[in-house]
Amino acid sequence: MMNQQLSRGARIFQRAQNVLPGGVSRNTVLRRPHPLYAERGEGCYVTDIDGVRRIDFANNMASLIHGHAHPAVVGAVTEQLQKGSAFTLATEEEVCYAEHMCSRSPGFDKIRFVNSGTEAVMSCLKAARAYTGRPKIAKVEGAYHGLYDYAEVSQTAKPTNWGDPDQPASVPVAHGTPASALNDVVVIPFNDPQRAIAILDQHADELACVLIDLLPHRVGLIPASAEFVRALRKWTRENGALLVCDEVITFRSTYGGAQDWYELRPDLTAMGKMIGGGFPVGALAGRKEVMDVMDPWADKVLFPHSGTFSANPITMVAGHVSMELFTEPAVIRLNGLADRARDQITEAIRIADVPACVTGGGSMFRVHMKAEAPEDYRSGFVGPDEARLTAAMLDHLFDNGIMMINTCSGTLSTAMTEQEIDTLADVMLSGFRKIRA
Known part of the structure; x- marks a missing residue:
């Protein structure tokens, strides 16, 4: 009788806790007393x-x-679904969408599609290592870049463990994160170019890239200062490292992403979320010579790259329609x-x-x-x-x-x-x- 008095949502949550850790598959939907x-x-x-x-x-x-169930997206996806949702073949939809995305930014010579923002950032970091031959990356303290071990370092740092502001600590998020991963991540403060550059200088010969979100949500949804962005761009050019811009969230900011606010042309840009038209998506785009570390026709492939559902036609048509409407x-x-x-x-x-x-x-x-x-x-x-x-x-x-x-x-x-x-x-x-x- 008690169970029947519960709301439908509460009853579903009771079932969910028996089969899902915490009753959910992603913590972002958690609410008390139930999602x-x-x-x-x-x-x-x-x-x-x-x-x-x-x-x-x-x-x-x-x-x-564009919100939920936009008629143009629903129509395009319905039409494609009747043809098939995924193939062990390429599709023209991937090429059409790639052409459109590259047309939105002069910094996008080439693009590759993946399945999430996490995967896009991960691929950017691996491409930067492959291109430079260097092991370490630098990232902003507190910035969220997905679940990759290296990208998530210091995302949840606290006053008890974040260390000195002149030398922020590499703090793990997940229990059991290898010390080797922490040692290969250099943490810099946000919007403090003097401190950031001093830290980067200590690792100049080891850094493959500097990873930055121009409007980092977890840091406080504060825009990066022009001085900070200019300093990082100048440092990476002078020290043979790449500048990687995480626009998974911020690509919505202008027609060509938040980087347009700064007239910035990163070496690589990670994207996701809104470019999928409501379906799982990620992408990395950037300079031709950097992107070509993934070229499978090269004499020596520096970064072999693939994914079962990458560039599936459902996501491609949904994303293409959505971005053309934007x-x-x-x-x-x-x-x-x-x-x-x-x-x-x-x-x-x-x-x-x-x-x-x-x-x-x-x-x-x-x-x-x-x-x-x-x-x-x-x-x-x-x-x-x-x-x-x-x-x-x-x-x-x-x-x-x-x-x-x-x-x-x-x-x-x-x-x-x-x-x-x-x-x-x-x-x-x-x-x-x-x-x-």
């Missing part, structure tokens, strides 16, 4: 299995640039809506008179329960009190019909209008007032 289970999505709205409809500012962790006017409109969201949330903070702030760029924003916007990972670190307030705000948003990413971050889709932004601002204001009380 929400989706029934359907339409545009910028999601209805859960218990019938509650919410505005979706999470968009599957920034991957749904025109320069569409980008400008979406970023304008995000400006409206950031401005209105800032105004709500002022009216409620709470110690909070909002950061972000392009079509993304993040709310921090601290008075001053952070400058780097350490100033943005979320302690227990801030975590408690953030959880309270997320619960308030969910209870009032708004889905957010669990850091109190939001990503917009082209399905949104000013109405959804205004609703968000109203709910945020009531949430800040509730927290203040």
Whole structure:
């Protein structure tokens, strides 16, 4: 009788815990007392299995640039599915999509498709090692780059283990990470070019690449400073290392990615999420001579590369349609809506008179329960009190019909209008007032 009184979602979670570690396959969907289970999505709205409809500012962790079930994507995928979902043959769809993606950025001479952002970053790092013949990589403290051992180092560093700011420690995420992996990762502070360059100089002959996200979510969704980006670009050129840009999340920022903000041409760029049109995807693109370490026709193949579902035609047609819809006017409109969201949330903070702030760029924003916007990972670190307030705000948003990413971050889709932004601002204001009380 007790079980019958539980919601449908709660009953599903009881079953899930018997067959899935923690009841889930990805921790991003965890909520107390149980995850929400989706029934359907339409545009910028999601209805859960218990019938509650919410505005979706999470968009599957920034991957749904046009929201849910866009008719053009559904039509293209349905047509391709009737022909076949994957083959041990190449398809013309891969070539067509590659041509389109390379046309979006002058820094993309060639591209290869993979199946996730993690795989894209991993492939970039391996390509950089193959091209330079060097073992080590450098990355920003706190930045998230997926699950690869080397890319995830210091992603979850804490005050108790992150070390001196002049020499940040290489801190493992997963228990059992080999010491050899930690030793091959050089950690640099974000937006501190003087410290970063001093650290890089200590490893100049060993570094294959410097990996950077220009608007790193886990660091605080703070834009990289132009000075920081210029310093890293100059250092890599002068020291024979590659500059690898992780645009898995940020490629949505402009027509050609966040790198266009800086007129930057990285040696390699990793992409994923929104370029898949709602399907699993990753890609790496960059300079011809670097990308050609994967050329299987070369006399000596430096980086043999393949994947069973890489460039499958379902993802290729879905991604191609989505990106063709993401025109320069569409980008400008979406970023304008995000400006409206950031401005209105800032105004709500002022009216409620709470110690909070909002950061972000392009079509993304993040709310921090601290008075001053952070400058780097350490100033943005979320302690227990801030975590408690953030959880309270997320619960308030969910209870009032708004889905957010669990850091109190939001990503917009082209399905949104000013109405959804205004609703968000109203709910945020009531949430800040509730927290203040």
